[in-house]
Amino acid sequence: MTFADLGLSPEVLKAVEDSGYTQPTPIQEKAIPTVLMGRDVLGTAQTGTGKTASFTLPMIDILASGQTKSRMPRSLILEPTRELAAQVADNFEKYGKYSKLSMALLIGGVSFGDQEAKLDKGVDVLIATPGRLLDHFERGKVLLNGVKTLVIDEADRMMDMGFIPDVERIVSLMPPLRQTLFFSATMSKDMRKLADKFLMNPKEIEVESPSSTASTVTQGMVRVSRHEKRPALRAMLKDETVKNSFIFCNRKKDVDILLGSLNKHGFNAGALHGDMTQSSRMETLAKFKSGEIAHLVCSDVAARGIDISNVSHVFNFDVPMHSEDYVHRIGRTGRAGQEGHAYMLATKSDEKFLDSIYKTIGKEIPVITLDAMDDIKTEAREIAERSRNGKRGTSSRTSRRSDSKENEGRSSERNQTESRRAMSENKTPSNQNRRRRNKYDRDEDDTPVLGLGDHVPAFFNIQLKKASS
Numbered sequence: 001m002t003f004a005d006l007g008l009s010p011e012v013l014k015a016v017e018d019s020g021y022t023q024p025t026p027i028q029e030k031a032i033p034t035v036l037m038g039r040d041v042l043g044t045a046q047t048g049t050g051k052t053a054s055f056t057l058p059m060i061d062i063l064a065s066g067q068t069k070s071r072m073p074r075s076l077i078l079e080p081t082r083e084l085a086a087q088v089a090d091n092f093e094k095y096g097k098y099s100k101l102s103m104a105l106l107i108g109g110v111s112f113g114d115q116e117a118k119l120d121k122g123v124d125v126l127i128a129t130p131g132r133l134l135d136h137f138e139r140g141k142v143l144l145n146g147v148k149t150l151v152i153d154e155a156d157r158m159m160d161m162g163f164i165p166d167v168e169r170i171v172s173l174m175p176p177l178r179q180t181l182f183f184s185a186t187m188s189k190d191m192r193k194l195a196d197k198f199l200m201n202p203k204e205i206e207v208e209s210p211s212s213t214a215s216t217v218t219q220g221m222v223r224v225s226r227h228e229k230r231p232a233l234r235a236m237l238k239d240e241t242v243k244n245s246f247i248f249c250n251r252k253k254d255v256d257i258l259l260g261s262l263n264k265h266g267f268n269a270g271a272l273h274g275d276m277t278q279s280s281r282m283e284t285l286a287k288f289k290s291g292e293i294a295h296l297v298c299s300d301v302a303a304r305g306i307d308i309s310n311v312s313h314v315f316n317f318d319v320p321m322h323s324e325d326y327v328h329r330i331g332r333t334g335r336a337g338q339e340g341h342a343y344m345l346a347t348k349s350d351e352k353f354l355d356s357i358y359k360t361i362g363k364e365i366p367v368i369t370l371d372a373m374d375d376i377k378t379e380a381r382e383i384a385e386r387s388r389n390g391k392r393g394t395s396s397r398t399s400r401r402s403d404s405k406e407n408e409g410r411s412s413e414r415n416q417t418e419s420r421r422a423m424s425e426n427k428t429p430s431n432q433n434r435r436r437r438n439k440y441d442r443d444e445d446d447t448p449v450l451g452l453g454d455h456v457p458a459f460f461n462i463q464l465k466k467a468s469s
Helices: 010-018 027-034 051-062 082-095 112-121 130-138 155-160 164-172 189-198 227-237 250-265 278-290 322-330 347-360 374-427 429-433
Strands: 040-044 075-078 103-106 125-128 149-152 179-184 205-208 217-223 245-248 269-272 295-298 312-315 338-344
Touching: 010 082, 027 040, 027 051, 027 205, 040 051, 051 075, 051 082, 051 149, 051 179, 075 130, 075 155, 075 164, 082 103, 082 179, 103 112, 103 130, 125 130, 125 149, 130 217, 155 164, 155 179, 155 189, 164 189, 179 189, 227 250, 227 312, 227 338, 227 374, 250 295, 250 338, 269 278, 312 322, 322 338, 322 347, 322 429
Parallel strands: 040 179, 040 205, 075 125, 075 149, 103 125, 149 179, 217 338, 245 295, 245 312, 269 295, 312 338
Antiparallel strands: none
């Protein structure tokens, strides 16, 4: 089957041909005709299967007729992250270049003014993250009662990130008679309940099992200790088959630490995580796509929606804590039918997470041994020794600071004792009278005062007159 058999217009077919695609993927083959019919779709497909084109291509044809109105988009695509939204926008520009459609991208980290200017002119396609869309709605800059086609993409990721309440509010602002396309890489019971809220008699499309990994990706795992992880990663990156790679860490601060280590050892690497500004993230991605950066150390912000078809390797520096993230991470390689490789570094403390991954993907990951393992172990012992020496050095410095403070305290006590002795030897009656005393201190011959003593306040002696009856 070819794209021409799916019922797409000549303009769209020409754009697809210019992009170098000739045959649709399974999800595109099943979804495109259904979307063109105007039916709701509940689509489940793993990442990297061409899911984005399965709704962008038919939407371009659907929107070919009609007129835009100021602040009233005709279609809306909701994405959980800025990267995903930008990726979909790139797809619309690529496939819609022969169609006269206007588009606006509403994501954080970008000027409100530029986005509002596009909304004021009117757009056919609005691509947005939930938070930024609601910001514009609260400002009165966008109305959603003209939306005829709604796409909720990566719905499972929306749920993981806590965006579902925002999505429900956005949907409530739309007309009930609309076409809704609901796509997710995984389909849990909670996800299906959510889909039932938004869809009417949908066509269910499922490509492979919801949590399977692509057959084009060769997987492997290296058993290491904590100190062996960095040397092992560097050894794998030196393999001549590694042209470029995604390197995933679980925590954002570890991304920066690992990046510094790789750069120190001469690797051409960059970083991508959620704490970076939007402009920095887009600049880094552009450099990675162009080949200016060979290795991208990232958090799970890059696990979805970054469609770079020629990534040779994915390295899981940390075993993901959520099994579904493993599927999304390794889906960054082996895309568009190309061969990919995904390797993971696992320690003894990762067993619980590994068991969850095995259960999700339905198989175990083969354990491999690196040729340079002896050198890796030697370097790991040196790292561990430096770490222990560092801790001892810290302890020694702390002890010296403590001793110094103790000596300072003793010196201060001696000085105070000598001062008191000098004062007692040279004291005079006037000095005694000027001696400052704490108000709670008293001499041994003081006797406590009971009641008010002889000092009764004058107002206590005032006699009150009887009130006349």
